Amino acid sequence: ISLDDTELVKPKIRKKKIAVMTSGGDAPGMNPAVRAVVRAGIYYGCDVFAVYEGYEGLVKGGDLLKKVEWADVRSYLSLGGTHIGTARCKEFRERSGRLEAAYNMVINGIDALVVCGGDGSLTGADLFRSEWPSLIEELVSTGRLSSKQVAPYKHLTIVGLVGSIDNDMSCTDVTIGAFSALERITEMVDYIGATAASHSRAFVVEVMGRHCGWLALMAGLATGADFIFIPERPPSAQNWKQELKDVCSRHRAYGRRKTTVIVAEGAIDDELNPITSEEVKNVLVELGLDTRITILGHVQRGGTAVAFDRRLATMQGVEAVRAVLEMTPNTPSPMIGVLKNKIVKYPLVDAVKQTKAVATAIDNKEFDKAMGLRDTSFYDSYRHFRSITYDDDGSKQLMDTDKRLNVAVIHVGAASAGLNAATRAVALYSISRGHNLYGVHDGFTGLCQGNLTKLEWLEVEGWHSKGGSELGTNRSLPSQDFGKVAYYLQKFNIQGLMIIGGFEAFTSLHELYSQRSHYPIFEIPMVVVPATVSNNVPGTEYSLGSDTCLNQLVSYCDAVQQSASSSRRRVFVVEVQGGHSGYVASYCGLITGALATYTPESKINLNALQGDLDLLFKVFASDRGEDHNGKLIIRNEQASSVFSTELIADILKENANGRFETRTAIPGHVQQGYTPTANDRVMAVRFALQAMEFIEDWNGCGVVHERSSDKKKSKHKHVVIGIHGDTIEFTSVHKLYETEANVELRKGKTIHWDDMIEVSDMLSGKLLLK
Numbered sequence: 001i002s003l004d005d006t007e008l009v010k011p012k013i014r015k016k017k018i019a020v021m022t023s024g025g026d027a028p029g030m031n032p033a034v035r036a037v038v039r040a041g042i043y044y045g046c047d048v049f050a051v052y053e054g055y056e057g058l059v060k061g062g063d064l065l066k067k068v069e070w071a072d073v074r075s076y077l078s079l080g081g082t083h084i085g086t087a088r089c090k091e092f093r094e095r096s097g098r099l100e101a102a103y104n105m106v107i108n109g110i111d112a113l114v115v116c117g118g119d120g121s122l123t124g125a126d127l128f129r130s131e132w133p134s135l136i137e138e139l140v141s142t143g144r145l146s147s148k149q150v151a152p153y154k155h156l157t158i159v160g161l162v163g164s165i166d167n168d169m170s171c172t173d174v175t176i177g178a179f180s181a182l183e184r185i186t187e188m189v190d191y192i193g194a195t196a197a198s199h200s201r202a203f204v205v206e207v208m209g210r211h212c213g214w215l216a217l218m219a220g221l222a223t224g225a226d227f228i229f230i231p232e233r234p235p236s237a238q239n240w241k242q243e244l245k246d247v248c249s250r251h252r253a254y255g256r257r258k259t260t261v262i263v264a265e266g267a268i269d270d271e272l273n274p275i276t277s278e279e280v281k282n283v284l285v286e287l288g289l290d291t292r293i294t295i296l297g298h299v300q301r302g303g304t305a306v307a308f309d310r311r312l313a314t315m316q317g318v319e320a321v322r323a324v325l326e327m328t329p330n331t332p333s334p335m336i337g338v339l340k341n342k343i344v345k346y347p348l349v350d351a352v353k354q355t356k357a358v359a360t361a362i363d364n365k366e367f368d369k370a371m372g373l374r375d376t377s378f379y380d381s382y383r384h385f386r387s388i389t390y391d392d393d394g395s396k397q398l399m400d401t402d403k404r405l406n407v408a409v410i411h412v413g414a415a416s417a418g419l420n421a422a423t424r425a426v427a428l429y430s431i432s433r434g435h436n437l438y439g440v441h442d443g444f445t446g447l448c449q450g451n452l453t454k455l456e457w458l459e460v461e462g463w464h465s466k467g468g469s470e471l472g473t474n475r476s477l478p479s480q481d482f483g484k485v486a487y488y489l490q491k492f493n494i495q496g497l498m499i500i501g502g503f504e505a506f507t508s509l510h511e512l513y514s515q516r517s518h519y520p521i522f523e524i525p526m527v528v529v530p531a532t533v534s535n536n537v538p539g540t541e542y543s544l545g546s547d548t549c550l551n552q553l554v555s556y557c558d559a560v561q562q563s564a565s566s567s568r569r570r571v572f573v574v575e576v577q578g579g580h581s582g583y584v585a586s587y588c589g590l591i592t593g594a595l596a597t598y599t600p601e602s603k604i605n606l607n608a609l610q611g612d613l614d615l616l617f618k619v620f621a622s623d624r625g626e627d628h629n630g631k632l633i634i635r636n637e638q639a640s641s642v643f644s645t646e647l648i649a650d651i652l653k654e655n656a657n658g659r660f661e662t663r664t665a666i667p668g669h670v671q672q673g674y675t676p677t678a679n680d681r682v683m684a685v686r687f688a689l690q691a692m693e694f695i696e697d698w699n700g701c702g703v704v705h706e707r708s709s710d711k712k713k714s715k716h717k718h719v720v721i722g723i724h725g726d727t728i729e730f731t732s733v734h735k736l737y738e739t740e741a742n743v744e745l746r747k748g749k750t751i752h753w754d755d756m757i758e759v760s761d762m763l764s765g766k767l768l769l770k
């Protein structure tokens, strides 16, 4: 057999054709998801089609089904809504509509469909998949298609991406768009809060969520609301009005000048009667409060996606393509979800079933079951909301006098968003339990001067939305005077210490731990709550403030890119913070679509620069001129001592030979944030309260919670609280110092973000050049 013959007998490998669509209500993050599917599809050698206008595009076909190219999805990361359109399509609900859809798919040669939408869209997708063989049969038996035409399309490959602001899909912890909607709600409630406090008014804010209270619950935590109404935990039909009055009037009595109540649109009481915003308003009016209603409506869907959603959508979009390529006729259609912060595939049919189960449980008044079907962080968040808001009346969780503790909280290192939110949460919790929470002013320098004051309810109640550090923070360490630190801890009879901050906080704790044989007071339980934009604290995958930093960078980079839209040929080298850790740079590179990212972990050299220059030439050569913004290169501030931001810009400019210009852009302290993001605020509550429960446990006054996701117990007293996946863990500072910390470079050794680097290079086109 000659070589040519070998070619002949080889089965012809047909390029896979993947179609991607967005369906149902639009959600921020859908465009980044489409971009990821298109580019990953092309990267893996497939043809990718966009289906315009949701299922309508499939039903009607023609121009609504078009092949898309790499360049078509440029700028998609920063676009809100969905650029390929979405619709609620009645025809697809009927078999006749789905028959048309099947016909259009076959005549366009589509092998697989990636649907990004909510539970309705994915229910439709699942039905389409299950009916597919019979639809194909009908198309043949009615003579519309021949057996030969349908032969390659015996099985339909469908992959679901959950794009929905409600976060109402089961089997995934979070859906694409939910955190963006939460951010919008939080911003709006902050705005309303300012006017409410000015006039001493009450506001009832209605948010989306027909069967799911996630938005209302998280918004309640993020905005320091007085009361929330969510469908999974309905209040008693008999008592809710009185409960609402009790909580709101108590907070007024503490001195609060505003009242905020968040109502999910699907709010009910435990007899399943709807609770409307109007009814809630009437109760507050009875209390004598000047009350207004704000129904946020479509504002919640608006705007560009937050950093978290851009990342989630991008990583899941790539995973969807990989799933298409891996599937066999026997693989059940997957939904791409995220469980414990890891991207997972879950059988679509089961996810749809479980989602329906929540609504059914609520309809059957099985509220514990409904709550049980939500993920554990939902449960913990509800518990935390109760403990700092409802149960601060001195009756529910107040400790016996002999069990009340004196605890100190201190801020260490550079300011970052989240320090105040965490302090507020632990202060409110402490007050409700009868503990004394002392705020240490001005870090360890302040502690050495005995600068501690007891934090009061009214003093901290507005700190959830304040960036920076109200207590004052600096880089001073306990080693400046261990004796004085010990003296003042003893003088105030401190029984637990919470150190909130970055690598200096970690170092401080290790210093105190190392000195405990000299100073017995250092044997009290001590916890570091990681808070730093760099996210470089050993023992955690996330630090408070890093989400705010990334969102500041997203806004900054979007603006910088757009500023070049008229000149069209400009490359910005953006220098980001992060110390010696490449986390922020890598994350930022992924979510801004940077063409290259330079981190301390991946050394910059001339070869790398040449490769990036080649990529820039290629990108500018394919520039069609109509939708082009500036191109980005992200450089971490410590990526190289030789290749500075200026030098990289100069090298690129020198070698561009006039094909493009370069500029540097250094956002600097903007990254430390102004107002913390909703995500940082919610996590601040979670970290701070779990840390406080840890201190309580060691002092013998902890409470056991049946269904917490978090491993509270630790045999060590000096720990860093951290998150791994979605689980809170306490790790001994000694162990971290010995095994995980890179003390010289002030960071942890584990790189938990390398998947972001790989995907970033794939979608920027860098890997295609190799």
Ligand code: ATP
Pocket: 023, 024, 025, 026, 055, 087, 088, 089, 090, 092, 093, 094, 117, 118, 119, 120, 121, 122, 123, 124, 125, 127, 163, 164, 165, 166
């Ligand atoms: P959101 O969470 O934003 O409401 P969704 O995907 O749940 O998004 P739906 O309006 O419920 O939004 O569904 C979108 C589209 O999916 C519908 O217009 C319809 O075309 C299709 N669809 C929904 N449910 C079904 C079903 N049971 N059978 C067939 N198609 C369906």
